Structures are given as structure tokens and as C-alpha cells.
Amino acid sequence: MSKRYLYLIRHGQYVVTPELPHGKLTHLGQLQAEHTGKHLLDVPVTKIHCSSMSRAVETAQIIAENFHLPEGIRQTDILRECVPSLPMRLEPQIRHYAAHAPDFDLEDIIVHRMQADDAYEYYFRPPDNPYLADSHELVVCHGNLIRYLVCRVLNTTLDAWANLYIIHCSISLIRVDDSGLTTLMYYNNTEHLPNKMRTEA
Numbered sequence: 176m177s178k179r180y181l182y183l184i185r186h187g188q189y190v191v192t193p194e195l196p197h198g199k200l201t202h203l204g205q206l207q208a209e210h211t212g213k214h215l216l217d218v219p220v221t222k223i224h225c226s227s228m229s230r231a232v233e234t235a236q237i238i239a240e241n242f243h244l245p246e247g248i249r250q251t252d253i254l255r256e257c258v259p260s261l262p263m264r265l266e267p268q269i270r271h272y273a274a275h276a277p278d279f280d281l282e283d284i285i286v287h288r289m290q291a292d293d294a295y296e297y298y299f300r301p302p303d304n305p306y307l308a309d310s311h312e313l314v315v316c317h318g319n320l321i322r323y324l325v326c327r328v329l330n331t332t333l334d335a336w337a338n339l340y341i342i343h344c345s346i347s348l349i350r351v352d353d354s355g356l357t358t359l360m361y362y363n364n365t366e367h368l369p370n371k372m373r374t375e376a
Contacts, residue, residue, distance in 0.1 A: 176305045176353040180360075181298060182218070182313045183321045183347040184211060184238070188374045189230040198230030200237075207344035207372055208237035214346075214367030216241055218311050224298070225315040226254035234344070235315040253294045256317035257287035262337035291320055295327045305353035321347060328357045339363070343374050 187204030191197075200208065211234075220242045225235035227250045235248050261269055261284055273281045302310055322336035328349055341363050348360040365373050 177302045177307050178309050178353070179300070179302045179351040180309060180311045181349045181351065182215065182311070183324065183349065184234070184313060184315045185318050185321055185341055185343055185345055186226075186228075186231045186234040186315060187237075188343045188376075195229045197228040200230060200233045203372060203374065204230075204234070204343065205237060207368060207374075208234045210367050210369075210372065211344045211346065212238035212241040215313070219308075220244070220313055221310045222246070222249060222312040223315065224249045224251065224254065224312060226250070226256065226317060226320075227252050228255050228317070231315050231317065235313070238313065238315065253290060253297065254314065254316040254320065255290070257291050257320055257323075258284050259288045259291040259319065259323040259336065260284065260334050262334035264334075264337045291323050292327075294320065295324055299324070299328070299349065299351055299355075299357055301351060301353050301355045325349075325359060325362055328359050341375065342368070344368060 187200045187207040189198035189200050189204050192199050223235055223239050223244060225231045225248055232250060239248055258269060273279055298314060318341045319336065322339040322341055323333065325339065325347060326333050326336050342365050345363045345365050347362045350358045350360055
């Protein structure tokens, strides 16, 4: 029976600009994305999904240069960065951010949680046809969302996403079998990035 393999990739390092308030990759961020794409050359990628936020789109575009995908990159709002809960560990930082951010307040956490759960239900489903070959799909998105999705896979307390460390352009691999059973194959893999290219902020 076939399996669905989901490669969750955090976007590259970025800076915010007036023209791109959701981020433009730095030169280092571009190099991180280039290394990631080359690292995945041997993967028979069937689809690339990405967040509609500019830093994720740019990362996905660089990675996609290594693959022939007639349908192109699939952008979606469901993969946008979010704050899926208010963990005790991050509560002071999140409250401070909510007090100063023009586009976020604490009430948005409810909507963000719904978005993150919708993303899990949509992407972490069994293969469309269990009798075809395995599918390998790249999902280029954001740190908070990836950490939350991994917690869903592990069936652990969902606030635990705040305890997970994640690097720009790291890769986390999830396998979904034909019954819908999910398995974390690896998390936050950065073997494709030289030490000097490993950044978290």
C-alpha cells in the first residue's frame, strides 16, 4: 500500500520591508533555500505546497527550481504563520507581541488554532489512491505551524510546540500510511546546511 510523505520545510531567514511586511529572504535565506532544494534532488517530489506569505513563497520558488512540476507551486492561506495556542512558556512574549502588532491580538489565537487544525486535517490524510506509488510532497511554511503539526503527529499536549527548537530551512518528515496513521520520521533536520548557515531568527 502506498504512503504519503510530507516534508515540512521552514522558510529561510528573512527581513521585513515596507513593501513586503511578511518578509523578504536575506542573502543567507536564499542560500539556505538553495541548499535545501539541492539536498532534496533525489526525492521524487510530486507537489510543492507553500504558505501565501512572501517569505515562504520565495523559499518555495527557489526550492522548486530543482524540480519539474507542471502544476507549479500551490500557495494557500491555510499554511500561513499562526499562534495556535498560548503556552505558559511563551505567554509573556505573545502578550507583548499582541499589544504592539497591528495585525494580531489574543482573540486571534482561536482562529489561528482552527487554521492549524484545518491544515493538519487537509495535508495529513491517507494517500488519495493506496494502490499507486508513494507520494512525496514539500510543504514550505512557518516555525510555529510546523511545531504544532508535529505535536499533532506525536499526539502530545498541543502547547508543547513552544518547547520545540526549529531552524530556518530545516526539514521535518512525516509519513502517512493508507489507514491515516502518522509517523514522525525526523524533525528539524539541518544536515544539508553548513553550521554557519543555521539560523533560527
